[in-house]
Amino acid sequence: MTSIAIHLSTAVQELLGPDNTRQVTGTSLAGGRCQDCRSPLPLHGPVNVVVWQDQDSVVIGFTHPDCGTSQVRLLPAGTLATAAPAAVPMQLAAVLQNHGSRALPVLAVQPVLQAMTATEVGGPADRNILVGALAAAGMTTDIDFVRAPEPLLSWPVTITPAGPGKATICVRMPSGHLLVDGVARLSPAWRDAANRHGRCVLYVGYGLWDPDIATPDAHSLNTQAKDVAGARLRLLGATRRG
Ligand SMILES: [Zn+2]
Numbered sequence: 001m002t003s004i005a006i007h008l009s010t011a012v013q014e015l016l017g018p019d020n021t022r023q024v025t026g027t028s029l030a031g032g033r034c035q036d037c038r039s040p041l042p043l044h045g046p047v048n049v050v051v052w053q054d055q056d057s058v059v060i061g062f063t064h065p066d067c068g069t070s071q072v073r074l075l076p077a078g079t080l081a082t083a084a085p086a087a088v089p090m091q092l093a094a095v096l097q098n099h100g101s102r103a104l105p106v107l108a109v110q111p112v113l114q115a116m117t118a119t120e121v122g123g124p125a126d127r128n129i130l131v132g133a134l135a136a137a138g139m140t141t142d143i144d145f146v147r148a149p150e151p152l153l154s155w156p157v158t159i160t161p162a163g164p165g166k167a168t169i170c171v172r173m174p175s176g177h178l179l180v181d182g183v184a185r186l187s188p189a190w191r192d193a194a195n196r197h198g199r200c201v202l203y204v205g206y207g208l209w210d211p212d213i214a215t216p217d218a219h220s221l222n223t224q225a226k227d228v229a230g231a232r233l234r235l236l237g238a239t240r241r242g
């Protein structure tokens with residue numbers, strides 16, 4: 001087996017401890033993206049490990065050597081768990097999915113990075129910080145991808161045109177903090193369905209689709225994904241025509 005060149009600075013190793021350091025150096029880079037330039041990582045490295053840390057949590061990411069050094073980046077207390085999941089790079093997709101007989105507009109959001117709690121440092125990685133925070137804010141983890149998730153939330157959503165067939169989509173949490181702010185391909189059919197229903201389905205979680213798929217559609221969604229929170233979102237005049 002070829003060893004993968006994953007570099008951790010001394011500061012990062014001291015923060016993570018020996019067990020997590022070993023776990024990180026054994027991480028598969030397949031499907032991984034550079035947290036700074038968002039391009040795919042080389043399968044066998046070299047990559048540098050970047051850790052975001054706040055009072056409660058750490059999130060681990062990778063960069064190309066040319067994009068960033070291995071370092072600890074400090075965040076304000078509570079940022080990762082409750083305040084601003086958008087501190088973690090996210091991918092965003094707007095797809096039409098058949099729920100029963102209806103095609104519902106779906107926003108799917110997946111983090112590019114893995115998260116683990118500081119209390120778990122030295123123990124197994126916990127990817128559920130984000131999902132737990134979203135459930136605490138009103139989303140559900142009872143997801144079957146066949147029916148729309150039950151909670152109907154009025155979180156602020158804005159969808160604004162961003163060039164042909166694309167839109168900037170911004171979703172805030174009730175706290176006012178940003179959940180996601182990104183550009184997605186948005187079909188006229190999605191827009192029509194959103195206007196008709198006045199709401200969309202939101203899924204946020206890990207492994208929702210292959211991050212290398214440039215334009216995910218409903219068939220790209222992994223309905224076996226486990227660490228996912230879902231809800232319906234009201235779209236009150238959110239989808240302006242452009
Ligand atoms: Zn890069």
